[in-house]
Amino acid sequence: MKRKVGKKQLHDEISGWIFVAPAVLGFLLLTIVPMLISLYYSFCEFDGVSVPRFTGFDNYTRLFTGKDPFFKSAVIATVSYTVIGVPVYLVYSLTLAMMVHLAVRAKGFFRTALFLPSVIPAIASCLLWKWMCDPSLGVLNNTLKMFGIYTKMRWFYSSETVIVTFILMWMWGCGTTMVVMLAGLEDVPKSLYDAMKVDGGGAVAGFWHVTLPMISPSLLFCVIVSFVNAIQCFVPAYSITNGGPNNRSLFYLFYMYREAFSFSNMGGACAIAWLLFLVLLVMTQLISLAANKYVYYGGE
């Protein structure tokens, strides 16, 4: 039997559709459609200006057959930055968060002071670090010189130290992550530590068996965000090293940008972007799977 739809119900349904329409249309037109177009371009020879010419999997195969001189360097730079940077960054942020959490005095001051670098726009902090790390004029080497230490450390300007210096710079701006972790720490009930003490547990046991599980949802968020940030690192390479020296800081996103806008290889850049999308998709799924096992949600 055909359901008789009331006038008010119809009106509500239409209103509902109209209210969600901007978001849905925006998502479709500004995200899904450009993504599909870029997927098509990734199979084309396209310079961003002329008519795209379909070339099948050429853009993808040239990445894996060594025909692209920069792909390998870009992957190495990004993987090393991510694999070294993410754990170091997270451990450092957590350490700071715990120190602020345990601070007896001036907690607000430390929280503000440590958060301050995150407020500085990315490009400004990059320029700041570029100057600070200048081997001859920079404040880092010159401060060391004041103490009689003449270091040959070249920071951004050496193949060996460029990634480490980028990680240091990233750690400097860890304020947001630290605040998220601090919020998690502040939420851990004191009664759990008291119970652990009654059971004879020390500080280390308290950290492993109480703190970590209780802040694991915050940690999961920080892991995913910092992982994505590391893989999508662009501004430092663009504004400080231009991918150098010797392509050691040619991060994947900067490599993609350069292919698209400096070398007019928009088709190739789309293929590079889709490869990144697939890798991120797989990695975030793996992290989510791990999260199901290790993350503790209080309500469960």
Added chain:
Amino acid sequence: MKKRVLTSALFLAAALAVSACGNKEQTGAQDGGSAGKVTDSSVAEKGDTQEDSAQAGDKVKIRYAYWGSTFENEAMQNIARKYESLHPGVEIECIYIPNADYTTKMSAMIASGDEPDIANLFASDFMVWAEQGRLVNIDEWMEKDERYRYEDFIPNCFFEVQNGEIAGRSIANELMQLYYNVDLFQEMGVEPLPANPQEALTWEEFVTVCQKLTVDVNGNNALSPDFDPEKIRTYGIDFQKSSAVWSAFVYQNNAPVLSEDGSEYKMDDPASVEAIQKLGDLINVYHVAPDPLTASSTNMSTTSSLQSKQVAIICDGTWTNLDLSSIDINYDVACLPKMSGEPCFSSATSVCSIFNTCENVDVAWDFYMFLADPDNAIELYSSGLWMPLMIKYYEDEELIAKWADPETTSHTDGFRECAVEYTKYPNKLNPETCVIGWTKLDAVISSALDSVWMGEKTAQEVLTEIKPSVEELVKGYIKMK
């Protein structure tokens, strides 16, 4: 009724929105026989005089895009105003785009159908857009215009496309030279550098001069046993890591970048390797040059370093004369040191083209050639920005005096011997000017050369390692006329 009013209101709003988003320029009245564009009132207000404003409605607008230093921008603005004053019916819109973002911005302008009428282009971009048929074949205009003949111009001045069309001309003639701070040389008691290529210093002599000029914080120069390379106050020489600079030294060593026919990578040739290694040794063995990565990180231009006596000599193109003559510095120019055999000049120029979307090609052509003819735009040449493209300006004494006389122009005494008389010597085009797809090739070569500049690898290792990657990208030379 209510619904109808609402619909009408929505339709009207949409129509208004569409018209507001539309191009402000509309095809308008004819001006002197040429199809003109009528600029909107905001553009008309830019006119210098009331008379201009009154005529603004009939003005033909030509949009000219270029890069360069702030001094260059000022020079281009001035020449545009001069052209406008001589041609009251024309308005030149100068579009100044910073060098680093030039290709990106131009690509975006082309993709959105907002091309300038005339643009300076990097040779790599020029080839792509010329092959797509986006540029006017100036061959036809050269034939029509009796004022100019190809024979009047220096060799390799016009850029050919595969189909034989001429789609661009050199922006100007530019040579790589040395610039030195005369006061600093006098303070250090060092003889001025020779301007005449026949008297050019040998490489060993040049290194010794740089060592004398490189001084540490204790006042010891690089020849002193007490010299401290970690605490250098003044460097003897600074050079950018751009291909325009290193290729000039490769050519000085009579060595190739690509093979004669442009089909093969030749930077692994022993002579090319030697030239690059010698440059690297200036940084890492003799400590007379800051490494280019460090120098670029200071954000201080080489001209500022020269002015502030942080560096005694710099190597750059002749366009630098404009910047140096615009600041307070006592400088002179010199020829590059000899590396082997005969001196060889290196030209580094880019392309200037007219886009075929230009609605007033006749007017654009006139301005295009106005810039190339020192008869009209002598300021661009006498100020030190450009060197002429026309042969007569290197042969006729009266004309040479117009743009290169040290008494009446911005040029220094040495400029005559080491630039104006370059035609007496072999001259090679910089790879950036003549190699197809150089932007990408350069990205491979220059990034690999970082290891040489930092002393991490030898030139031999680096230039051999990159051979397979570079050979994949070699596509030959742009044909020049």
